[in-house]
Amino acid sequence: MSSQLTERREKLSTPAGNAAGVLEAPADGEPEIRKSSPAIQEDRETLLKIFHQMLLIRRFEEKCAESYSLGKIGGFCHLYIGQEAVGVGSISALRDDDYVITSYREHGQAIAKGILPEAVMAELYGKAGGCSKGKGGSMHLFDKSVNFMGGHGIVGGQIPLGTGLAFASKYRESDQVTLCFFGEAAVNQGAFHESLNMAQLWKLPCIYICENNQYGMGTSLARAMSLQNVAEKASAYSMESEFVDGMDVLAMRRATQRAIKRARENYLPTLIEARTYRYMGHSMSDPGNYRTRAEIEKYQERDPIKIFTATLKESSILTDKDIADIEARVKEEVERAVRFAEESPEPDPSELYANVYANPIEN
Amino acid sequence: MPKLSPTMEEGQLSRWLKKEGDKISMGEPIAEIDTDKATMEMQALSNGVLRKILINEGESAPLGQPIAIIGEPDEDISELLKATAEKAPAAPASPAKEDQSPAEESAPATKESEPAKAAAVPPDDPASPKVPAPAAPPSRDDGRQLISPIAARMAAEGGVNLKSLQGSGPGGRIVKRDIEAAMTAKPASGSTAPRLRAARVPRSDGKGVVYGPSGYRDEPLTQMRRTIAQRLVTSLGPVPHFFLTSEIDMDRAADMRTAINELYPDLKLSINDIVIKVAAAALIQHPQVNASFQENTIRYYEHADIGVAVATENGLITPVVRGADEKSLMEIAGEVRELAERARARKLKPEEYTGATFSISNLGMFGLDEFTAVINPPEGAILAVGAMMPRPVARDREIAIRQTMRVTMSCDHRVIDGAVGAQFLGTFKQIMENPLYLFLV
Amino acid sequence: MPVTTMRDALNQALREELARDANVFLMGEEVAEYQGAYKVTRGLLEEFGPKRVIDTPITELGFAGLGVGAAMAGLRPIVEFMTFNFSILAIDQIINSAAKMLYMSGGQFPIPIVFRGPGGSAYQVSSQHSQAIESWYAYFPGLKVVMPSTPADAKGLLKSAVRDDDPVIFIEQERLYGLKGEVPENDDFVIPLGVAEVKREGTDATIVARSWMLPVAMKAAEELAKDGVSCEVIDPRTIRPLDINTIVESVKKTNRVVIAEESHPFCGVGAEISAAISERAFDYLDAPVKRVSGVDVPMPYAKNLERRAIPDVAEVIAAVRAVSYL
Numbered sequence A: 001m002s003s004q005l006t007e008r009r010e011k012l013s014t015p016a017g018n019a020a021g022v023l024e025a026p027a028d029g030e031p032e033i034r035k036s037s038p039a040i041q042e043d044r045e046t047l048l049k050i051f052h053q054m055l056l057i058r059r060f061e062e063k064c065a066e067s068y069s070l071g072k073i074g075g076f077c078h079l080y081i082g083q084e085a086v087g088v089g090s091i092s093a094l095r096d097d098d099y100v101i102t103s104y105r106e107h108g109q110a111i112a113k114g115i116l117p118e119a120v121m122a123e124l125y126g127k128a129g130g131c132s133k134g135k136g137g138s139m140h141l142f143d144k145s146v147n148f149m150g151g152h153g154i155v156g157g158q159i160p161l162g163t164g165l166a167f168a169s170k171y172r173e174s175d176q177v178t179l180c181f182f183g184e185a186a187v188n189q190g191a192f193h194e195s196l197n198m199a200q201l202w203k204l205p206c207i208y209i210c211e212n213n214q215y216g217m218g219t220s221l222a223r224a225m226s227l228q229n230v231a232e233k234a235s236a237y238s239m240e241s242e243f244v245d246g247m248d249v250l251a252m253r254r255a256t257q258r259a260i261k262r263a264r265e266n267y268l269p270t271l272i273e274a275r276t277y278r279y280m281g282h283s284m285s286d287p288g289n290y291r292t293r294a295e296i297e298k299y300q301e302r303d304p305i306k307i308f309t310a311t312l313k314e315s316s317i318l319t320d321k322d323i324a325d326i327e328a329r330v331k332e333e334v335e336r337a338v339r340f341a342e343e344s345p346e347p348d349p350s351e352l353y354a355n356v357y358a359n360p361i362e363n
Numbered sequence B: 001m002p003k004l005s006p007t008m009e010e011g012q013l014s015r016w017l018k019k020e021g022d023k024i025s026m027g028e029p030i031a032e033i034d035t036d037k038a039t040m041e042m043q044a045l046s047n048g049v050l051r052k053i054l055i056n057e058g059e060s061a062p063l064g065q066p067i068a069i070i071g072e073p074d075e076d077i078s079e080l081l082k083a084t085a086e087k088a089p090a091a092p093a094s095p096a097k098e099d100q101s102p103a104e105e106s107a108p109a110t111k112e113s114e115p116a117k118a119a120a121v122p123p124d125d126p127a128s129p130k131v132p133a134p135a136a137p138p139s140r141d142d143g144r145q146l147i148s149p150i151a152a153r154m155a156a157e158g159g160v161n162l163k164s165l166q167g168s169g170p171g172g173r174i175v176k177r178d179i180e181a182a183m184t185a186k187p188a189s190g191s192t193a194p195r196l197r198a199a200r201v202p203r204s205d206g207k208g209v210v211y212g213p214s215g216y217r218d219e220p221l222t223q224m225r226r227t228i229a230q231r232l233v234t235s236l237g238p239v240p241h242f243f244l245t246s247e248i249d250m251d252r253a254a255d256m257r258t259a260i261n262e263l264y265p266d267l268k269l270s271i272n273d274i275v276i277k278v279a280a281a282a283l284i285q286h287p288q289v290n291a292s293f294q295e296n297t298i299r300y301y302e303h304a305d306i307g308v309a310v311a312t313e314n315g316l317i318t319p320v321v322r323g324a325d326e327k328s329l330m331e332i333a334g335e336v337r338e339l340a341e342r343a344r345a346r347k348l349k350p351e352e353y354t355g356a357t358f359s360i361s362n363l364g365m366f367g368l369d370e371f372t373a374v375i376n377p378p379e380g381a382i383l384a385v386g387a388m389m390p391r392p393v394a395r396d397r398e399i400a401i402r403q404t405m406r407v408t409m410s411c412d413h414r415v416i417d418g419a420v421g422a423q424f425l426g427t428f429k430q431i432m433e434n435p436l437y438l439f440l441v
Numbered sequence C: 001m002p003v004t005t006m007r008d009a010l011n012q013a014l015r016e017e018l019a020r021d022a023n024v025f026l027m028g029e030e031v032a033e034y035q036g037a038y039k040v041t042r043g044l045l046e047e048f049g050p051k052r053v054i055d056t057p058i059t060e061l062g063f064a065g066l067g068v069g070a071a072m073a074g075l076r077p078i079v080e081f082m083t084f085n086f087s088i089l090a091i092d093q094i095i096n097s098a099a100k101m102l103y104m105s106g107g108q109f110p111i112p113i114v115f116r117g118p119g120g121s122a123y124q125v126s127s128q129h130s131q132a133i134e135s136w137y138a139y140f141p142g143l144k145v146v147m148p149s150t151p152a153d154a155k156g157l158l159k160s161a162v163r164d165d166d167p168v169i170f171i172e173q174e175r176l177y178g179l180k181g182e183v184p185e186n187d188d189f190v191i192p193l194g195v196a197e198v199k200r201e202g203t204d205a206t207i208v209a210r211s212w213m214l215p216v217a218m219k220a221a222e223e224l225a226k227d228g229v230s231c232e233v234i235d236p237r238t239i240r241p242l243d244i245n246t247i248v249e250s251v252k253k254t255n256r257v258v259i260a261e262e263s264h265p266f267c268g269v270g271a272e273i274s275a276a277i278s279e280r281a282f283d284y285l286d287a288p289v290k291r292v293s294g295v296d297v298p299m300p301y302a303k304n305l306e307r308r309a310i311p312d313v314a315e316v317i318a319a320v321r322a323v324s325y326l
Helices: A003-013 A044-069 A082-089 A107-113 A118-124 A159-173 A186-189 A190-201 A230-237 A251-266 A293-301 A303-313 A320-343 B078-087 B108-112 B114-118 B148-158 B178-185 B222-237 B251-263 B271-285 B329-344 B417-433 B435-437 C006-018 C044-048 C058-071 C084-099 C134-139 C149-165 C213-226 C244-254 C269-280 C303-309 C315-325
Strands: A098-104 A148-152 A178-183 A204-210 A240-245 A272-275 B010-016 B031-036 B040-041 B047-051 B060-062 B068-073 B216-220 B239-251 B292-293 B297-301 B307-308 B311-312 B315-317 B359-364 B381-387 B389-395 B400-414 C003-005 C024-028 C054-057 C076-080 C114-119 C142-148 C168-173 C180-182 C197-200 C205-209 C231-235 C237-239 C257-260 C290-292
Touching: A044 A107, A044 A118, A044 A251, A044 A303, A044 A320, A082 A107, A082 A178, A082 A204, A082 A251, A082 A272, A098 A107, A098 A159, A107 A118, A107 A148, A118 A320, A148 A159, A159 A178, A159 A190, A159 A204, A159 C058, A159 C084, A178 A186, A186 A204, A186 A230, A190 A204, A190 B060, A190 C058, A204 A230, A204 C213, A230 A240, A240 A251, A251 A303, A293 C149, A303 C003, A320 B078, B068 B078, B148 B178, B148 C303, B239 B417, B251 B271, B251 B400, B251 B417, B251 B435, B271 B329, B271 B359, B271 B381, B271 B417, B271 B435, B292 C244, B307 B329, B311 B329, B329 C237, B381 B417, B381 C269, B400 B417, B400 C197, B417 B435, C003 C006, C006 C024, C006 C044, C006 C149, C006 C180, C024 C058, C044 C054, C044 C149, C044 C197, C058 C076, C084 C114, C084 C237, C114 C149, C134 C142, C134 C168, C134 C237, C134 C269, C142 C149, C149 C168, C149 C180, C197 C213, C197 C244, C205 C213, C205 C244, C205 C315, C213 C231, C231 C244, C244 C257, C244 C269, C257 C269, C257 C315, C269 C290, C290 C315
Parallel strands: A098 A148, A098 A178, A178 A204, A204 A272, A240 A272, B307 B359, B359 B381, C024 C054, C024 C076, C076 C114, C114 C168, C142 C168, C205 C231, C205 C257, C257 C290
Antiparallel strands: B010 B031, B010 B060, B031 B040, B047 B068, B216 B297, B239 B400, B292 B297, B311 B315, B381 B400, B389 B400, C003 C180, C142 C237, C197 C231
């Protein structure tokens, strides 16, 4: 290991900045997870909004699983259950005009960025009311009005695109930042390395968030990656990085806030590795035989919603009644989304030929 | 030995028009060949030099046997000579009885000249040797006639009989230039002139005087034809009619009639006689109209046997002028009068009023402008002829008074499509307006 | 009208479009300080500065995707591939991102980007650096593919490509960079995409030729005219969308067609044109459609082999003679 890398590792090992909740960067193997969440700085409204979003996404995805099994949703469908803290925590730190771009496991991030659950569910149903007019499906949610720049289906394909969004912000001398999400398996793609190199070289305001759920489909991290601590890879590009407990929504929010500051003020990119876990299979068609029930249960003990509920209750921000009220509201929202999707018409057949070209040429 | 007639199996070389060493260009006559029908000129199918004559004058060869080699002046033809010597049948005079249909054998000159073609690229190009020699033309043994799509279309439109053509393309494919040659070879080649094919078809039985019913060939219904027929029958009844009308300038025809009647007052040539003759000539141009619908085939007649509607006290009867395409106006005029008289006297034999290939109904004598007639099955069409009378017409942007006549053709749509009928009627009109064509064919 | 090389005509187009629209920027390997590997971008860094004329690392997938992302955010990138051989590294971003973004976002994200650079055969650079891959890009709906053959076309079409709101694959021919021709200096000189041009009128046979094969076809037509064979030469100029009507109309007139291309024949653009002709002009054909294509082998290095791998004037002449039954 080069001395530079060692130095980098030491830097990572010291709690990055003063961030509570940042995990000890592991030398190898499992990171040691700190049990303590960062101190609460947010107002109650913000915290409730975060809680509400996490719960909404959880219930939304559970409904997706149900609808998928009923044949209402087709194709590939990758659920976000277990990873809610990563998307909600980081996106909660953004401004509305910031960009989010991500992979195909994006229902949660799309809702967190502001696409209505109705439009997401209608898209999954392949209906005209979907956020991509029924032409994208689960893997390709887009909404220009909230700068949600899409779910992208080729592993790592969104990383150069996100870099380009950040490039455009800097080109325009705007202070918009881009959150670019990807799974840890995408880190092995050339697109990741090519993008991080350019982002640091040209100082682009892109925040790369690696959602390390420890499995690239059915292949565990250990079987696929020589250096398993993704955050360390930033040192190859002299980029700032953090290793975060992806089950802790406030930790995610803090780390993102720090990265946003660097990006807005100095056009600097950051790599955040969020260690998380998905409870479901890679997609709805994945039986998940490659891991044990016990392993899943171990992570479910540190369920992001459970942790956050505990934090909020300890701080007397949330009562059981509040929780019950929010649950009821979420249930209603999810039902409304399903109702909307059911009632939305199928795309008009003419849509088949629409939007191939922005400037079509008749021949 | 090229196929130069529909029934030819071998040919006798009557005269070489070129000698060894002569330069030859494509299309140039190189030899005269006696077939079972006539003495025909054989045209070169490629450019080059006549390197070797393989069949001497007076000798015969079956179809497909090489009779000469055309190549580049310096091309090595020794292999070819050896090969052709082996291929030549021991007894060239005996009729060829090979499996291959004679029609498929392309003229050997084409094959032999392929290497010459390859070498024809400009010699100043250094890369020319890499051009591969074109593959040998596909030899066909399934009896199909090869024809390019445009050539097929032109032949159909121009009424060219493909069976009579020898294709000049690879494998004997009939190509555009063959059709063009066939069409311009005819005397009536003016740009506006109807493209007249043979107005007379030689009787295959060789008997020129006794006229039985026309010979014919039956062609299986294509799926498309069958579908058209089924749909139209559903819509319009068993013989689905449609109608085409044309107004014809009759000044010349009327003048001609007047002049002929001045010469032969006894003849009493009528306009209807001319109509019969012109219709017959046009039918030979448009064999698709001289046809009838059969159960599974369409029957194409060789000759125009024209039914002429005659009103009698007992009703309508249509005596038939057999082989009107072969008969002179004088013959037609006499025959029609004689048939009509016997019709009115009820003395026609059944074979004299059945089996027409096309009919004409003329109600001009009643002063009718135009009318439609009902097809007499199984005929494919009937022509309803109105009165010839002076009418105002536009000529050279002026109103002029001309003798005109309106004709309406009823077509059996199962056999005749609109375009085909219209083309026929166009030819009819052209000949009728310029009846001198009748003397050219 | 001034006479310039295709290289300078392209340079003019880039300069004019960079000057016209601040959202246009140019990026690629060696485009700025080196002045362009083939000097197409000469002087642009000096004129527009490093913000708008950007040297990239050798990282084709990365900068192609970065360009597409920038286009999603409303910029109008011109991405140069030093040669289109290297675009193969970037093809995921070109196909899966650029070509499909508008469609799969339900019309929300047009991608106004130009991917340009030299493509097709080069001189003695062997298999990996000398190949024609336009049929790959032309295959995909969502992309437009342009291949100019004259300096004026190069300028007019590149300007149109930059102004177009769709991703355009703009393949220049290295062998043609030095070709001279009259080129309008007018800033507003554009040639619409998707319009073929009859480069020479004729009656006996149609030759469809693009890019490098156009001058070859013109020479062949000239030679054939001496023998009394009148060829119509059509340059589609835009491969997708293809102006098939112009080709079909010509075939209806001449009844014979030769498609000349330097690419491999299998699944090539010529195969597509041939299929379209047989679908639309079958009844007008007097001979089977004939393709003259690059040889179906990787490009060899040795000069004599290379020359044989690319169609030349003699081959086009032989093909025209074959379809004309001469």
